[in-house]
Amino acid sequence: MPHEAIIGFRRNGGDAFFDDRLFDFEQDCFWAAGGVVTIVMALELIAHFASLRLARRVVEILNYKPLYKGRAEGRFGIDWSIPRVDRMLGKTVEIMQANVETPTAIAEICKRLDMPSWQLRRLFHRHLEMSPQAYDLEIRLDRAMNLLRSSQETVGTIALMCGFPASESLSRAYRERFGLSPRKDRKL
Numbered sequence: 001m002p003h004e005a006i007i008g009f010r011r012n013g014g015d016a017f018f019d020d021r022l023f024d025f026e027q028d029c030f031w032a033a034g035g036v037v038t039i040v041m042a043l044e045l046i047a048h049f050a051s052l053r054l055a056r057r058v059v060e061i062l063n064y065k066p067l068y069k070g071r072a073e074g075r076f077g078i079d080w081s082i083p084r085v086d087r088m089l090g091k092t093v094e095i096m097q098a099n100v101e102t103p104t105a106i107a108e109i110c111k112r113l114d115m116p117s118w119q120l121r122r123l124f125h126r127h128l129e130m131s132p133q134a135y136d137l138e139i140r141l142d143r144a145m146n147l148l149r150s151s152q153e154t155v156g157t158i159a160l161m162c163g164f165p166a167s168e169s170l171s172r173a174y175r176e177r178f179g180l181s182p183r184k185d186r187k188l
Contacts, residue, residue, distance in 0.1 A: 025041065025044070025045060025048075030045070039062075039064065043055045043058060043059065046058060086123055086127060088113060088115060088120070088123060089123045089124070089127055089128075091113055092109055092113065092120060092123075092124075092132065093135070093139075095109050095112065096109075096135070096136045096139050097139060099163075100139060100140055100143050100161075100162055100163055101160070101161055101162070101163055102163060103136055103140065103163040106120065106132045106133060106136075109132070120132055137173060137177075138177075140162045140163050140164070141162070141173060141174060141177050141178075143161070143162050144158050144159070144161075144162040144164075144170060144174060144182065145174075145178070145185065147161060147162070148182050148185055148186045149185070149186065154167075155167045155170065155171065155182045155183060155186075158170065158182070167182075170182060171183075
């Protein structure tokens with residue numbers, strides 16, 4: 001199952017239907033969820049069969065920051081390079097990702113991070129070429145797209161799961177970003 005589909009499956013069937021691990025290896029059987037996770041699994045294999053020191057050296061050579069957990073824990077879709085660009089930007093995006101269903105106001109994020117709003121806006125424009133509000137909307141629309149394509153939830157339910165007050169507001173933002181309505185995207 002694609003990892004982005006877990007949200008929809010978990011909502012409908014609970015944890016009993018799948019094992020939420022990014023990778024696993026037992027004796028002569030190895031599997032990974034694909035993509036970058038394969039690198040993380042390879043690093044785990046190096047640490048297991050050779051040494052942790054060698055795995056860390058490979059990380060240094062690749063200039064790669066691996067996920068040190070074998071579970072996604074709802075963090076699929078995060079741009080892992082953002083915290084490397086700027087620590088405060090990374091913390092902001094982490095807060096946004098953690099609060100997709102009930103978005104946190106930018107002023108509240110600034111308060112939590114003890115950062116003036118002008119400085120946060122400047123960070124987003126410098127590194128992501130958009131406002132914090134626009135980036136938060138991107139996160140929520142990406143989640144909506146994944147849910148539309150991987151679950152049977154109604155558009156109204158998906159709207160609420162992605163922090164939109166009603167299906168109409170999701171549809172309007174979705175059409176503006178993707179050029180088609182959520183219902184049409186689901187049929188594709």
